[in-house]
Amino acid sequence: MPARDVYHDAVKNALIKDGWIILADPYVIKYKDAELFADLAVEKPIAATQNGRKIIVEIKSFLSPSAMRDFEMALGQYILYRNLVNLTEPEYQIYLAIKDSIYENFFQRDSIQDITKINQLLLIVVDMEQEEILQWKN
Numbered sequence: 045m046p047a048r049d050v051y052h053d054a055v056k057n058a059l060i061k062d063g064w065i066i067l068a069d070p071y072v073i074k075y076k077d078a079e080l081f082a083d084l085a086v087e088k089p090i091a092a093t094q095n096g097r098k099i100i101v102e103i104k105s106f107l108s109p110s111a112m113r114d115f116e117m118a119l120g121q122y123i124l125y126r127n128l129v130n131l132t133e134p135e136y137q138i139y140l141a142i143k144d145s146i147y148e149n150f151f152q153r154d155s156i157q158d159i160t161k162i163n164q165l166l167l168i169v170v171d172m173e174q175e176e177i178l179q180w181k182n
Contacts, residue, residue, distance in 0.1 A: 048083070049103040050105045051103055051170070054172040054173075055083075055084070055101065055103045055168070055170050056084060057175040058170050058175045058176050058177045059101065059177070061177075062088075062177050063089075064086040065088070065089065065096075066084060066085075066086055067085040067086060067087050068084065069085075070082060070083055071083070071084060071085035071100055073100075073125060073132065075128045075131055078128060080124070080125065082101070082102050082125055083101055083103045085098065085099070085100050085136070086099055098136050099136060099137050099138070099139055100125065100136050100137070101138075101139050101168065102122060102125060102138065102139070102140050102141070103140075103141045104118045104140060104141070104142055105143070106118075106142065106143070106146045111150045115150070115156065115159075118140060119163060123163060125138055138166065139166045139167060139168045139180075140165060140168070141167075141170055142167060142168070142169060142170070143170060144170065144171050144178050147167065147181075160181075166180075167179070167181035
């Protein structure tokens with residue numbers, strides 16, 4: 045099992061504060077001969093008589109000297125996870141959770157905005173210090 049991201053607990057706490065229930069930590073993605081580990085699976089109950097909204101959250105810190113290299117790795121992992129989840133658990137959506145400063149300083153670049161849109165990357169922008177969700181970007 046891979047090591048937890050440095051912001052794992054902050055994102056988990058932010059989701060809990062926002063009313064999400066943790067279903068798995070980590071979430072195991074199994075498909076044929078592949079077994080991968082996403083950070084979290086969570087559900088937000090809608091009503092007692094309905095199924096809630098379920099998402100998988102992959103947390104990325106972007107701490108290396110190259111944010112572009114971190115983005116390459118995160119995007120590849122996101123697409124791989126999304127494809128496998130679509131084959132196995134299509135009721136889930138996958139989100140990439142990132143720190144607010146990374147969103148403001150890197151994800152606002154025109155090139156990154158275009159790549160995010162082309163790849164339909166879903167983001168959760170989190171204030172890691174306050175452990176609060178600031179934005180959902182669909």
